[in-house]
Structures are given as C-alpha cells and as structure tokens.
Ligand code: HEC
Ligand code: HEC
Ligand code: HEC
Ligand code: HEC
Ligand code: HEC
Ligand code: HEC
Ligand code: HEC
Ligand code: HEC
C-alpha cells in the first residue's frame with residue numbers, strides 16, 4: 173500500500189516537473205500570438221496608414237509579397253499581434269522599434285535580419301555598431317518615406333549619421349573638406365555602416381585603397397616613390413576636414429619638417445623663423461620660398477613622380 177502510494181506520488185511529481193519544464197521551455201507569451209492582418213492594426217494606428225503607404229516596404233509587401241511572411245505586412249516586422257490587440261498596455265506583447273517601447277535591441281534587429289541577412293550586412297555581426305547596441309531602427313525608419321532611398325530616418329545619409337556623430341559633422345564644416353556637406357558625397361562613400369573587415373568600418377581593404385578608388389592618379393606605382401604616401405594617405409591628410417588647405421594635418425613647411433629635419437639637401441636655415449610671412453611684418457626678411465606652397469614650390473610631385481629625372485620629387 174505504502175509502496176503504491178509512493179509510486180503515485182512520484183508519478184505526480186514527475187508530471188508536475190514535466191509541466192514545469194514545458195512552461196519554462198515554451199516560447200515567450202508574445203509568440204503564442206497569431207497574425208491578425210494589417211486591416212486590424214490600422215483601426216487603432218490610424219496615422220500609420222497614410223505614412224506607411226509611400227514606403228518601399230508597403231509597395232513590396234502589399235502589392236508583390238515574395239513569401240508568406242512579407243504578406244503579413246505590419247506583423248512581418250512587429251510580430252503577430254493578436255495578444256497585443258487585447259492588451260496594448262503590456263509592452264512584451266508586440267515588438268516595438270522605438271527606444272521608449274523597450275523591446276531588446278537583439279530582438280528588434282533579428283526581425284529585420286530575418287529578411288536582410290547578407291549583402292551589405294555580411295559583417296554586421298561583430299561590427300562596431302552592433303557591439304555598441306545600435307539598432308537598425310536608429311538609422312532606418314520604414315514607417316514613412318523620409319529619404320529618397322534606403323528608408324532612412326533623415327532626408328540624407330550624412331544627416332542620419334550626424335545625429336550621433338556630431339564631431340565628424342563639425343569636422344566637415346572646416347575650411348578644407350570633401351563635398352559631403354554639399355551633398356555630392358556621403359559618409360557611406362567611405363564607410364559601410366553595417367560593418368566591414370577594415371577599421372573603422374571602411375569600405376576598402378586599406379586607407380590608401382579607399383582614397384585611390386576616387387583619386388586614382390595618386391595610386392602609382394611611381395618611378396620615384398615618396399615613402400609616406402605609399403604607406404598611408406593619413407600621414408599628411410585628414411579624411412573629414414582640416415583648417416589647413418588640401419585637408420593637410422599641418423601647415424607647410426611644418427608638415428614636411430615633421431619628418432625632414434634640417435639640414436636636408438639644402439641648408440638647414442633654409443626656413444628661419446624670421447623668414448616667415450608673419451615675421452616679415454615685424455621687419456624680418458621674408459623668403460619667397462616659404463610662401464604659398466612652401467616646400468611644394470620646388471618638390472611639386474609630392475605624391476610621387478614618373479619623370480625620368482623626378483628624383484627629389486621636383487617634377
Ligand atoms: C485596439 C487598438 C489597437 C490595435 C488593433 C493595435 N494596436 Fe498597437 N497599440 C495600441 C496602443 C493603445 C498602443 C500603445 C501606444 C503608446 O503607449 O504609445 C500600441 C502600441 C503599439 C506599438 C508600439 C509603438 C511604440 O511606441 O513603439 C506597436 C509597434 C504597435 N502597437 C503595432 C501594432 C500592430 C502591428 C498591430 C496589428 C497587428 C496593432 N498595433 C494593433 C493599440 C492598438
Ligand atoms: C519593415 C518593418 C516595418 C513594417 C512593415 C511596419 N513597421 Fe511599424 N515600425 C517599424 C520601425 C523600425 C519603427 C520605429 C520607427 C521610429 O523609430 O519612429 C516602427 C514604429 C511603429 C509604431 C510606433 C510609431 C511611433 O512613432 O511611435 C507603430 C504604432 C507602428 N510602427 C505600427 C505599424 C503598423 C500599423 C504597420 C502596418 C501598417 C507597421 N508598423 C509596419 C518597422 C515596421
Ligand atoms: C518580411 C521581410 C522583411 C522584413 C522583416 C524587413 N524587410 Fe526591409 N525590405 C523587404 C523587402 C521585400 C524590401 C524591398 C526590396 C526591394 O525593393 O528590392 C525591403 C527593403 C528595405 C530597405 C530599402 C528600402 C528603400 O527605400 O530603398 C531597407 C533600408 C530595409 N528594407 C530595412 C529594413 C529594416 C530596418 C527592417 C526592420 C525594422 C526591415 N527592413 C524588415 C523585406 C523585409
Ligand atoms: C548606422 C546606421 C545604420 C544602421 C545601424 C543600419 N543601417 Fe541599413 N543602411 C544605412 C545606410 C546609410 C544605407 C544606405 C547605404 C547606401 O546607399 O550606400 C543603408 C541601407 C540599407 C538597406 C538597403 C540597401 C541594401 O543593402 O539592400 C537595407 C536593406 C538595410 N540598410 C538594412 C539594415 C538592417 C537590417 C540593419 C540592422 C541589422 C541596418 N540596415 C542597420 C544605415 C544603417
Ligand atoms: C544611433 C547612433 C549612431 C548613428 C545614427 C550612427 N552611428 Fe556610427 N557609431 C555609433 C556608436 C555608439 C559607435 C561606437 C562608439 C564610437 O566610436 O563613438 C559608432 C562608431 C562608428 C564608427 C567607428 C567605427 C570603429 O570601428 O571605430 C564609424 C566609422 C561610424 N560609426 C560610422 C557611422 C556612419 C557612416 C553612420 C551613418 C550611416 C553612423 N555611424 C551612424 C553610433 C551611431
Ligand atoms: C573620404 C572618405 C571618408 C568620408 C566621406 C567619411 N569618412 Fe569617416 N573616416 C575615414 C577614414 C579614412 C577614417 C580613419 C581615419 C584614421 O584612421 O585616422 C575615418 C574615421 C571615422 C570615424 C572613427 C573616428 C575618427 O574620427 O577617426 C568615425 C566615427 C567616422 N569616420 C565617421 C564618419 C561620418 C559620420 C562621416 C560622414 C559625416 C564620415 N566618417 C565620412 C574616411 C571617411
Ligand atoms: C568617393 C570618392 C572619394 C573618396 C573615396 C575620397 N575622395 Fe578625396 N575628394 C573627392 C572629391 C569629389 C573631392 C573634391 C574635388 C574637387 O573639389 O574638385 C575630393 C577632394 C580631396 C582633396 C582636396 C581637398 C581640398 O581642399 O582641395 C584631398 C586632399 C582629398 N580629397 C583627399 C582624400 C583622401 C586622403 C581620401 C581617403 C581617406 C579621399 N580623398 C577619398 C572624392 C573622394
Ligand atoms: C607626404 C605628405 C602627403 C601624403 C602622405 C599624401 N599627400 Fe596628398 N597632398 C600633400 C600636399 C602637400 C598636397 C598639396 C599639394 C599642392 O599644394 O599642390 C596634397 C594634395 C592632395 C590632393 C589635392 C590636390 C591634388 O593634387 O589633386 C589630393 C586629392 C591628395 N593630396 C590625395 C592624396 C592621397 C589619395 C594620398 C594617399 C595615396 C595622399 N594625398 C598622400 C601631401 C601628401
């Protein structure tokens with residue numbers, strides 16, 4: 173009798189344990205929900221209907237869905253909504269992409285990546301943005317057509333980046349800069365915001381390959397190389413903006429003198445302090461060789477030369 177009771181008890185315990193395991197292992201409550209269709213969503217979310225209609229997603233998903241998931245429209249991104257409709261207070265019942273809604277970033281991003289893995293996002297996983305918990309929705313807003321392409325949060329790529337990267341925004345407002353603020357180029361001409369194999373998110377294998385993709389005449393190979401050019405354009409240039417001309421890291425002749433301390437091939441006092449334009453005002457004797465392009469007045473082929481007698485980079 174005792175033995176019988178004990179075995180019943182243990183069977184009950186087993187059943188309870190199994191139930192517990194089931195409850196714990198069962199997916200989160202939101203995932204019990206079922207799809208209810210776009211028409212029901214926009215009954216309450218009235219303002220989303222007209223704004224969303226102009227987006228690339230609306231066009232693709234409504235008019236020409238490629239699969240079951242796309243045909244769910246709203247719920248393709250936000251997840252099935254049957255339980256949310258019954259209790260819209262509980263934030264765990266629908267996937268929200270606004271910071272205030274509080275859905276974990278990983279959950280948000282995996283919704284988007286379900287359809288957008290690979291391609292430009294091949295290196296998303298482990299990228300600086302992913303590691304710093306940046307969400308797809310920090311740059312993209314698919315709920316309205318704000319940009320001409322790529323469903324961005326702002327009208328242009330660079331404006332989108334500059335919402336977070338204020339320092340680079342400032343750098344591009346310096347006297348010398350590539351035409352990014354003018355809209356002829358964007359941050360994405362040089363960076364892949366979704367990740368790349370080159371730091372910092374560069375679109376090429378090295379800085380020089382990046383720069384010479386547009387400035388091909390600086391690529392070489394040259395008969396007479398200038399070592400720092402071969403090594404890295406950023407030895408002398410900054411990419412985003414400089415208050416010296418031609419995006420230089422320092423004014424000439426100091427730029428050159430950072431590496432070429434006098435005496436070089438000519439007298440060391442070639443550029444004495446009292447030969448500068450500033451000193452001339454105070455009665456010094458300004459040297460014609462120090463003004464304007466300075467060293468580059470004579471060493472004009474500073475990026476390298478293919479002239480048979482281009483040694484010393486003078487032609
Ligand atoms: C019965 C009305 C109702 C229906 C139907 C409804 N919602 Fe909601 N939804 C709400 C309310 C209320 C909120 C909370 C709004 C708030 O707190 O700002 C909300 C919030 C949301 C949010 C979070 C917004 C944010 O701040 O990030 C999303 C996303 C959302 N709903 C999507 C949907 C989708 C998709 C459907 C269709 C499957 C749907 N809703 C159907 C009423 C509804
Ligand atoms: C391609 C994915 C996608 C689809 C499809 C989509 N949404 Fe969204 N939804 C988002 C993202 C991303 C945000 C966050 C936008 C933001 O930050 O303002 C968002 C925001 C929202 C919000 C909160 C808006 C706010 O500004 O507070 C609501 C409500 C919402 N969506 C409802 C809907 C409804 C209804 C539909 C269908 C008509 C829909 N969504 C279709 C991705 C999507
Ligand atoms: C169910 C699949 C699906 C999901 C989920 C999805 N998308 Fe899309 N997305 C598409 C389709 C389809 C297109 C249209 C592709 C085309 O035009 O070639 C598209 C296009 C885009 C584009 C280009 C739009 C343009 O205007 O050029 C961006 C950016 C984008 N999606 C971002 C997102 C983001 C961010 C999310 C998550 C919030 C998301 N998508 C979720 C299917 C999806
Ligand atoms: C830091 C900003 C940023 C983040 C984060 C971001 N994107 Fe983008 N995305 C962009 C920009 C900028 C473009 C336009 C690129 C261009 O035109 O060269 C773009 C383009 C796209 C496109 C259209 C072009 C293509 O590759 O087909 C899709 C789709 C897309 N993003 C999806 C995503 C998804 C999914 C995520 C999250 C995993 C994401 N993006 C995160 C900035 C971002
Ligand atoms: C939501 C904020 C946000 C937006 C929008 C954003 N970024 Fe970032 N970005 C970050 C954070 C956070 C980091 C990592 C911390 C840091 O370096 O400041 C980062 C880092 C970077 C880096 C340095 C990567 C490295 O490996 O050091 C680059 C390059 C970059 N972002 C480019 C872009 C571009 C291009 C865009 C626009 C398409 C953009 N970001 C939009 C938040 C953002
Ligand atoms: C002409 C190509 C080019 C453009 C356009 C460009 N960058 Fe960069 N960016 C670079 C290079 C090259 C570096 C690496 C600099 C280094 O190694 O010293 C860099 C570095 C960065 C970094 C890392 C921190 C730093 O400043 O060194 C961030 C963040 C960044 N860029 C953001 C942006 C943003 C945002 C934009 C658009 C407003 C932008 N970049 C436009 C080439 C570019
Ligand atoms: C996507 C194409 C592109 C890439 C990549 C690019 N540039 Fe440029 N660069 C331009 C354009 C366009 C101009 C403006 C030319 C003009 O005004 O005639 C320019 C101008 C310049 C100038 C002259 C600036 C001035 O004030 O006159 C320098 C120096 C320069 N780039 C250096 C670089 C360096 C260094 C890199 C790599 C970090 C680089 N560029 C990458 C397109 C590019
Ligand atoms: C040793 C320093 C140095 C290095 C390294 C360097 N540059 Fe320059 N760069 C200069 C100087 C100095 C000027 C101004 C030349 C002048 O005034 O004629 C200049 C001007 C430029 C200009 C604008 C004027 C023109 O000649 O078209 C571009 C574009 C440029 N550099 C691109 C590059 C690229 C790309 C690299 C890397 C492959 C690079 N530079 C590496 C010193 C350097």
Ligand code: HEC
Pocket residue numbers: 396398399400407408424427428429430431432467468471474482483484485
């Ligand atoms: C980052 C360091 C660095 C900077 C900055 C630099 N150089 Fe050089 N330069 C070198 C190196 C290294 C060599 C090769 C020295 C050697 O082969 O002995 C060199 C060689 C030269 C040569 C001799 C070439 C030959 O055929 O012997 C000249 C001329 C020259 N540089 C001019 C300049 C001028 C002008 C500037 C400024 C626009 C400048 N350099 C900036 C590092 C630099």
Ligand code: HEC
Pocket residue numbers: 425428429432436437438443461466467468469470471484
């Ligand atoms: C008026 C023309 C002129 C100016 C300006 C000039 N140089 Fe030179 N430089 C020359 C000549 C000519 C030679 C070759 C001397 C020789 O072969 O003995 C030379 C040689 C050099 C060499 C090679 C030295 C060696 O020993 O092989 C370097 C490096 C150099 N100059 C750097 C500079 C720097 C840095 C500046 C600016 C501070 C500068 N030059 C300004 C004319 C000039």
